Amino acid sequence: MHESSYPENSIAVPDALAHLRRFPLDGALLLFDRDSGLNAFCEGSETAHLKQAAPRVVQFGITNSCNLACTFCSRDLIAKSEWTLEQAFTILADLAQLGVLEVAFGGGEPWTFPKFAELVCRLHDETPLAVNFTTNGLAMTAESLSAIRGKYGQLRLSLYENNNWRFKIRQLVESEARFGVNYLVTPERLPELERTVLELASLGCRDILLLSYNGLDAALHIDSTSALGLAKRVAVLANALKNDCQIKLDVCWGERMEDVPRLFKRNDCGAGRDFIVLTSDKKIQPCSFHELKIGVENASDIMEIWRNKQNELYAPALLPGCARTPGFGLERATTSAY
Amino acid sequence: MKIKIWNAFASNNSGSYTIVGNFSTSQLARDVATELTKLVEAHHKWIEACEGTSPLSEFAKTNGLSSYTETKYHDDWPESFSTAPEVLAIDQQVFIHHPYVITLPALFGQYFYSRGGRVEIELNHSHNPLVASFSIYVHHEKKKTVDSTSTFASILRELIAPDGPLSTGLANELAPAWKIENSGFEKLTFGACFEDLVKSFAAIEKIIANYDVRSTVQLFEAPSEKADPLLHLRQSGNTVNNSDTKTKNSETLLDTIGSFFESIIKPRKM
Numbered sequence: 001m002h003e004s005s006y007p008e009n010s011i012a013v014p015d016a017l018a019h020l021r022r023f024p025l026d027g028a029l030l031l032f033d034r035d036s037g038l039n040a041f042c043e044g045s046e047t048a049h050l051k052q053a054a055p056r057v058v059q060f061g062i063t064n065s066c067n068l069a070c071t072f073c074s075r076d077l078i079a080k081s082e083w084t085l086e087q088a089f090t091i092l093a094d095l096a097q098l099g100v101l102e103v104a105f106g107g108g109e110p111w112t113f114p115k116f117a118e119l120v121c122r123l124h125d126e127t128p129l130a131v132n133f134t135t136n137g138l139a140m141t142a143e144s145l146s147a148i149r150g151k152y153g154q155l156r157l158s159l160y161e162n163n164n165w166r167f168k169i170r171q172l173v174e175s176e177a178r179f180g181v182n183y184l185v186t187p188e189r190l191p192e193l194e195r196t197v198l199e200l201a202s203l204g205c206r207d208i209l210l211l212s213y214n215g216l217d218a219a220l221h222i223d224s225t226s227a228l229g230l231a232k233r234v235a236v237l238a239n240a241l242k243n244d245c246q247i248k249l250d251v252c253w254g255e256r257m258e259d260v261p262r263l264f265k266r267n268d269c270g271a272g273r274d275f276i277v278l279t280s281d282k283k284i285q286p287c288s289f290h291e292l293k294i295g296v297e298n299a300s301d302i303m304e305i306w307r308n309k310q311n312e313l314y315a316p317a318l319l320p321g322c323a324r325t326p327g328f329g330l331e332r333a334t335t336s337a338y
Numbered sequence: 339m340k341i342k343i344w345n346a347f348a349s350n351n352s353g354s355y356t357i358v359g360n361f362s363t364s365q366l367a368r369d370v371a372t373e374l375t376k377l378v379e380a381h382h383k384w385i386e387a388c389e390g391t392s393p394l395s396e397f398a399k400t401n402g403l404s405s406y407t408e409t410k411y412h413d414d415w416p417e418s419f420s421t422a423p424e425v426l427a428i429d430q431q432v433f434i435h436h437p438y439v440i441t442l443p444a445l446f447g448q449y450f451y452s453r454g455g456r457v458e459i460e461l462n463h464s465h466n467p468l469v470a471s472f473s474i475y476v477h478h479e480k481k482k483t484v485d486s487t488s489t490f491a492s493i494l495r496e497l498i499a500p501d502g503p504l505s506t507g508l509a510n511e512l513a514p515a516w517k518i519e520n521s522g523f524e525k526l527t528f529g530a531c532f533e534d535l536v537k538s539f540a541a542i543e544k545i546i547a548n549y550d551v552r553s554t555v556q557l558f559e560a561p562s563e564k565a566d567p568l569l570h571l572r573q574s575g576n577t578v579n580n581s582d583t584k585t586k587n588s589e590t591l592l593d594t595i596g597s598f599f600e601s602i603i604k605p606r607k608m
Contacts, residue, residue, distance in 0.1 A: 014341075017341075036345065037345045037346055037347045038343065038345055039343065039344050039345065039346060040341055040342070040343045041341065041342040041343075041344075042339050042340070042341050043339065043340050043341075044339030044340060045339075046339050047339065056348075057348040059348075101348075102347065102348040103348075104347075104348045130347060130348070132347045132348055153347040153348075154347035191554050192554060194554070194555040194556060194557050195553060195554050195555040198535065198536060198539040198555055199539070199543065201536045201539075202536045202537070202539055202540035202543070233556075233557070236468065236557045236558060236559055237557055239468065239559075240468045240470075240535050240557050241535070241536070244535075244536050245536075248346075275348070
């Protein structure tokens with residue numbers, strides 16, 4: 001199909017936004033600039049006829065290999081990576097052609113995937129995708145950062161007790177990398193939240209994503225009473241740091257974070273619809289915590305499942321912590337999973 | 339057509355949405371955007387050399403806005419190696435955007451209002467001061483080797499020294515307050531409203547790092563502009579505090595604290 005025949009391309013938008021990539025949503029139009037991360041959500045009678053034609057984001061667990069062994073990690077460590085660089089590039093390039101805007105690599109640790117920097121650069125140079133990745137930073141050096149400079153949208157550093165994150169953040173700041181930090185909020189970490197966030201901001205971090213735990217270990221879940229208090233604290237933190245640092249919330253918090261001001265009021269996390277997960281063993285999932293896994297060979301397989309398996313893809317995950325499950329399924333969490 | 343603009347990249351940990359978005363409305367949007375584009379570009383050039391009065395300061399003066407003073411590290415503006423903020427006129431809206439800056443100086447918002455427009459934000463806007471409260475304590479495993487009372491005294495001396503973080507960089511008339519609990523769970527708690535929370539935090543942490551103690555921070559919005567949000571730290575009891583802070587200078591306070599600690603350290607039971 002010729003580009004001009006896509007209905008979203010005939011909608012007039014202000015000149016200042018005309019160069020952005022277009023992504024149709026149901027009844028709306030999203031414009032996106034992969035170089036800056038600028039998103040413009042347009043909605044009106046002009047966009048009423050539009051229908052979403054592809055997931056906006058592919059989360060790609062390209063390898064399960066990791067140089068850490070965190071107890072809370074959801075990945076299936078037995079599953080080996082079945083991707084070659086060429087296969088990964090091809091499927092992502094094809095998905096970009098079908099409308100996908102962004103890929104977010106995770107894993108495992110993406111830097112343990114052979115020639116990861118080369119894959120990032122090729123995707124940037126040869127496709128319109130925004131390329132993002134989450135890393136523990138241990139295998140990422142000043143040289144590797146330099147190799148992908150200007151080729152990625154944002155990298156996210158996971159904060160663990162054992163990944164020397166203060167050093168890594170200083171390295172990222174010195175390298176002028178565009179980065180954010182992912183921080184898993186657990187009951188044990190709750191008293192330290194403000195202190196940690198302030199320290200991150202003072203180190204030069206400008207973007208902090210607070211993650212909720214998904215898994216069987218009850219000791220790592222925030223109960224609803226604590227969540228209420230946490231939401232108030234996060235709102236104050238976001239306000240206090242509004243000149244310094246963005247505080248973001250992982251979608252799995254769901255209504256537990258109702259008190260925190262959001263850009264959009266959303267009732268659903270978007271798993272299986274807004275984003276899908278591609279695993280290291282060539283399967284897709286609605287999200288990385290979901291038990292549903294369907295094998296795929298190519299981009300057409302992915303799109304067929306995305307279009308035709310909506311009931312399965314939109315179903316809540318069994319793992320405790322899912323925002324689609326009433327009460328987040330916390331009663332299924334055990335006292336200690338490990 | 340309504341347009342909402344924000345800045346975000348996808349992450350591997352599901353999507354995330356938050357805050358961001360400054361808009362004004364009026365037929366003047368295009369003119370305002372043109373004026374602000376020139377201002378932003380001029381100020382961004384100025385940032386590189388930082389010589390003379392800044393364009394933002396001049397602009398504030400010319401347009402009768404609250405005076406604008408650059409912060410020491412220009413942390414309310416993108417780094418000079420980065421691009422200048424982008425100003426877009428979109429229909430009746432004016433949007434000022436930069437990927438690394440969430441909110442630019444308040445001057446822009448003031449200017450929107452002065453030109454008959456308005457600012458729309460998603461964040462709950464706080465009108466009351468934001469208060470930071472720090473608690474310092476000795477980890478239970480260290481209690482045999484670290485004398486908490488004298489440690490707290492030393493920390494407090496550094497905090498309230500004339501160039502210390504509880505003497506400089508305070509946001510308003512509210513004096514800092516502190517309290518040392520020396521029975522049961524011993525801890526030093528102090529609070530203040532800081533002009534630049536992150537910078538003050540870094541200064542406080544630098545002091546604390548020299549001692550074998552742990553710290554936590556709480557942030558809260560003062561219940562009103564007039565009520566003292568740190569009253570609980572100024573109450574007397576089994577504590578030393580700075581209830582007379584507003585009438586005493588730092589040196590007098592240091593003397594007071596010194597006397598207090600001498601009195602409680604000497605009869606300490608072993």
